[in-house]
Amino acid sequence: MRFVLLVEYDGTCFSGFQKQKRGERTVQGVLETAAAEVFGVPVSVSASGRTDAGVHARGQVCQLDGETSIPAVKLRECFNRLLPPDCKVLSSAEAPAGFDCTRAVKRKTYVYSAYYAPCEMPLLSRYAARLRERPSADKMREAARLLCGEHDFKAFSSVGSSAKTSVRTVYAVEIAERKQDGYTMYEISVTGNGFLYNMVRILAGEIFAVGCGKSTQFIGKAFETGERSLIAKTASAEGLTLAQVDYGFPLFGIPEEK
């Protein structure tokens, strides 16, 4: 029987989702340790996609195969008793017949958060990067518009991307600006049908660069040439959160609140 888990994690103390050979702490590792205890046998846990070291998730979808008499909705509690505080299962359910959480993805939404302030702020810096210059939200929205649509995003991926094609569709890039006492928070929400290695962090880097004065013409040139060097540096990991994975139908039913 296949089960799906909606998983939230604080990526700060994880070396990414995927298990590492050197025994580093990973999200997959802690989930598989818990799963082995719940099911009484070793169980593999896979995800809608890997997240890098330091990247957070509030809506990662994972799956595992196993036999148990525990009702699917009760697996959440069983896992949470065994999981560490920085990784918890928000919902659990039986997977629909033939479902695969990696291949069935329709859309994913990531949020990249960054703040502009005169100095580092300890209560923000765990989940947001710090900007050294104040970007213009209007200019950021200009860049966002150019990035939407079906494009060859080769220039927006790190070397080492193993994908067969670098053509992806970005459905929406939304920019939110929130002025607070002493700092301004910027959030870039990116929804697409899939993302290349480091693509969201590179998109975010370029959007902030345009916000701080870089010409938008490099975006079109980068689509044409696939030249990584035309585009800004990869934004740092702590600002990135995998917000939602969409399969075109609800996997977990309506989120319950007692």
Place this chain on the structure above:
Amino acid sequence: MRFVLLVEYDGTCFSGFQKQKRGERTVQGVLETAAAEVFGVPVSVSASGRTDAGVHARGQVCQLDGETSIPAVKLRECFNRLLPPDCKVLSSAEAPAGFDCTRAVKRKTYVYSAYYAPCEMPLLSRYAARLRERPSADKMREAARLLCGEHDFKAFSSVGSSAKTSVRTVYAVEIAERKQDGYTMYEISVTGNGFLYNMVRILAGEIFAVGCGKSTQFIGKAFETGERSLIAKTASAEGLTLAQVDYGFPLFGIPEEK
């Protein structure tokens, strides 16, 4: 010369503000280590008040005495180069003549944050406590109204409070409720002329208890009798943040943003 510092810290990995004999990591400790390097001699750093282990601050005011040729506004950068990521100086200034950051306090505002959700949420639990029952914000506001004003808050302090009198004035208690996907966040902002040991966490505990159905009559009885046992348990430390210390005049000028 006396200097004042506006300090933000994530209290998670500190054993409170005050230096401990056993060499535990404290906010005062890291500030004094940095100060000794900046001034070249040992320097004592004091605060508007101590915060307990695990309690955060985004507007703690600290002071120190020392001689330096560094302009007061530049001290921020000097400190921040030496301070760890979870404690930073947001502003620095010369103190007005005769100023004492502890005795001159007019008002303080604390915010207590807690969320209601079916399970622990890793991306919230560093800065908010988890509620096991859903409180009614309206009932919480009833409790809030009763707690405002000048009262003997003896029943709302932990044993070990060394204050001469337990009469304090609470100017305002505000309740905010924010419904999000999968959880509801509650914020209690408390402004007063001073607080007894654990007083804000005990007020928060009682407000949530009333929100979950406890009668408000215990509040009046607790003011009359000073009986700690009439009032709810102390709410946990991670939900509490010292938001602002008010001296009746701006210590740091207008917060700059380039």
